[in-house]
Amino acid sequence: MTLYDLVAPCLDTCAEPRYRITEIRDADPLGADALLAALPAMNRDADVPALTVALRALVPDLDRVAEWCVIEALAAMRDLGMLLGSLKRHGAQPVAAVPEVLPVLEELARRTDMVPRDTVHHYTTWNPLGRRQRMYTGHEMEAHLQEAVRMVFPSLVAALDTCGQLARLEPYDPGFALALDRTAQHVQAMVDSIDFTIDNVSPSYFARTLRPYFEEIDVAGHSYLGPAAAQVPLWLVDLTVWQCDRPHPGYDAFLAESVEYSLPSWRAFHAAHRGGVSAVSKLSAALSWETVHRLPPELVASAHSLARVLRILKTFRARHIGIARKAYSDDLRLYDEGSGGAPVALLRSVLDLTRDNETLVRQATQRPRPTAA
């Protein structure tokens, strides 16, 4: 049994409709199952006329959209999104090709309080499994990449709680280390996910076949990114652990854009914590007050737990940059930037920042201290 199996059923009973994963997967408000089963064949043939007709056939009346609950609205956006990305991959701007989709995208965005196109969550977590699974290519490597992202969603939702607790605690409090230890368990899912990706998705398949489906599209004069894994909100963890008071122009700009693609409650979390004091800063301040030879045991425990979370974040990022570099190498890449709108160089900066913070925390507990007179 995986962590996902343990956590996902709890999410399903949650009041937040966006966490009711099974219901969203089961929903087919556009009656799109049969049509989307044919999508990989349309994409294989680069059949833009068929894709255009398919999108037009799925566009619902606004009256129907008005009757849907959030769960149905998310499922409808998921299914329209598969055609938006497919049309763009073959060179057509989908909203220009099928203008009647525009008010529907805008209404679905309003009903779900999300951007007016599909996101990584529509494409992975909210995507049905098995025969009804929506895919651009139908290739097993696409299914594996979807699975890799799907497996981290419950853990990141859980990390939101533990990081929220962390933000309310001080490093002298035993709860500080506990919140970090729980966060560490959740973040480990990111490492498992990237290991699974490295084992099951080749950089060339991603670069040459899948990446073009994640291109941005125009919606009412605004460009919206495709359902890229870069939208996976690892920033939810960074924020309270080290990032909220460590400005970095590149990462800050990337986050400002990524946050837009996340769930309303996550955006609220970002807004609530972005001006706060990070766990790394709280620990550094506490340690700077300690001049005695022996540090309080709670502080030592907090430092160790903080270093552990940062090490797991670093491990994810070190492995992730390996596959990203291959997929965006001169030999393979079709695009200079990732599907999240940033270059691989950003990954280097974020890895360095994560590593610097880990080193800072480790060294803080190891620095020589004056012995008592």
Ligand code: HEM
């Ligand atoms: C073939 C597989 C993958 C490649 C080539 C790849 C490539 C990239 C690239 C180039 C970026 C920079 C931003 C951008 O896309 O514009 C990025 C960011 C990111 N990707 Fe991936 N990625 C892959 C798989 C994954 C998976 C499976 C996950 C997580 C489940 C993931 C999570 C992230 C995150 C969280 C970021 C934001 C930067 C960070 O927090 O370090 N990626 N990825």
